Amino acid sequence: MKRTLQSSQTAASPFLSVMALALIAATYGLARLGYGLFLPAFSATFELTPTVGGLLASGASVSYCVSALIGFRFAPTRPRLVAILAGSTAASGSAGVATAQDTLVFAAAVLIAGMGAGFATPALVELVRRNIPAAQMNKTQSVVNSGTGFGVVLAGALALLVGSSWRVAWGLIAVVALGALIGVLRTDRSRTIGGTTDHLVTSTRTSAELRALWHPIMAAFVFGVGVSAVWVHGRILLEDQGMAVALSAGAWIALGMGGAVAVLSAPWLARHSIRTTWLATVVASAVATVVFALAPQYIPLSFAAAALFGLAYTAASSVLIIWATHSATHSAAGTSILFTSLVLGQAVGATLTGSIIEGIGFTAAFAIAAGICLLGVLKPAPRPHPTGRGQATTNQDRATAPALETTA
Template identity: 60%
Template sequence: MKRSLHAAPSTATPLFTVTAVALIAATYGLARFGYGLFLPSFSESFALTPMIAGLLSSGASVTYCISAAFGFRYAPRHPRFTTILAGSTATLGSGGIAAAQGTSSFSIGVLLAGMGAGFASPALVELVQRNVAPAKQNRLQSVVNSGTGFGVVAAGALALQLGASWRAAWILIAVITFTAMVAVLRADISRTEALSGVPRREDVSAHTGGSSIRGLRWPMAAAFVFGVGSAAPWVYGRSLLEDVGGMTTETSATVWMALGAGSAGAVLLAPWLARHSVKITWYVTVSATSAATVAFALAPTLPALSLATAGLFGLAYTAASSVLIIWTSFTAANSAAGTSILFTCLVLGQALGSTVTGALVESTDLIFAFVTAGVLCLFSAFGATTQRTAPAVQQGDAAPSKIESGQYRPQKYR
């Protein structure tokens, strides 16, 4: 990987960290995952059967993959423009949802809103590298990654405060997203050059070589199957709690907030993930996600248990996605490109999972669909059968001595 050094007089202020977390929270937790939270209200206003709802969620996952592919290709050279794309698509999509008068216009809004998250991750990865000294980058990447959980908590709070006024909630989501985008651009002190001493990528391939792809075959399969199995709670979680469990809107929104809190708390597992092998961490996190999905279906009438289960799901799911990031450093010559491949497989799996779950809901019931999803999720644990004993060296980096001395730290990408 080609690198160069650029000089700048100072490092980013804490404001940059806050705004970066806010943009991830807005594009992921609100604009993207907010669809599942507000699905019961959407279904009352539009002609959304479970099958159509699943197909629409799948479509949003596909648009996410398209924007993520663009972002990983162009964000290294144009992170500010990619940030604008992230905020603009999520803002316009959220506004479109709020203003929709029919199923067609509503669907366009959902698909557009889902693109924002795909642009946001690679853009902020590059901006963190340009604004923060190397010694602080890994920690800040983890903090920014936790933004999804905070966004889910905020979405639950909006549902509690605004109730059935979902249009007002999505207008507010659009405002929050646009504000976060502007704030990131203003807080970015790098502008046209990186900080002195901060490595900057100037030429990043959007893909790995053939050998790297072959090395990623098992992780790719595991990520895809995990995505299929983990889609159910994100899309149909509140529907299960309200339709089967008989929970009120306020109670189910509180459970959703617990899911977000668990997701945000996954940052505390970073030391444990770093100390253990991928095989162990993948088994544990995937098994916990599977167990939480099944438990979610079996106890929707017990609010306390649902709160605990939702928190466990958020914690385990987010930790598992972090394991995918670590996995690439053991299998891919280019960890950034490898991460983009695994996350694309994860989201494509969620796209299929949303459709399959919707079909199962219509042909059977929500409980059977969730149990099936949990079993599928557990199957992905078998993907951790091959891994290297040392991280792969970044292309073009003189890293072998660092690996041998124990000083090597793989760059984290969302």
């Protein structure tokens, strides 16, 4: 792996982080996670059972993984191209959802919309790396990643504003995704002074990445299985227990606000060890999942649990980005691997939880999901390599990699 000695980070645009956050909001919070928010309306229109709704969510997770693997292959060398794929698939898929007249077309559109998030993360991790000084890297990556929460807030607001007219909401989501993409492309300055010249990912490097990231891969997968309960079936749970549609949308807004507030956790995540931050965020996600299921009739408690879940989940995904940055040979590729594992876990969890709901009910299903979350922290996260990265890190990487406190 080779890089030019001239770093594009000196040409950082002050607006790139904002536009990157907006693209994460559009691809994750709206086009991908918005599915769970609008699932009650989708189920009424297309007659989806919990199992079928879970299967479709699993399918969207698989499509995400396909795009994330493509991002793993090309983001290190062509991040702008991968960013274009992120915005275009999210926009076209959302437009397809808005116009679908039958279940087959609707399902295909959901799968395409879900691909945008898989492309977005590796592309933006690399663009941030090229544009932002190394000393600000961890903080900026966490800030950009908090865009998920802002997107969920916007999705909840759209659900409240348009009511049963969900097609209008998804048409607007397509517009937001396209606008965010244009903003990222216009604010990226790395292309103007020469970027990196990394070689394409090889099978040898892929194997090295997998070995370096084996523990976080497993931790991310287990966490994904657990958190899928809230993301996919959470709003249906609230309405099934008697909460009004407007209030359930409000709970989703609270969830999104919690995710947005995660931007304030960026300094804390950057200062503390992965061992500490992973434990804290996963346990908080599990607690929120349990409370969410046990007290849907207590509106303030439900809103508080939703906000805690949004904060904890978003912060946990930021920990995965930092973990990849300090364990893998390339941050974009490593992040793709970990997020692929996370979403594969969500694919398994969405179907599993849907089946458990039909079998023994919401409360038991969510309690089981919370327990699965906790399995991801039974083995504490290892300390990063003393260089701050994996063994295969290049000299140039060591010169630019931000320091990570390794004391639990």
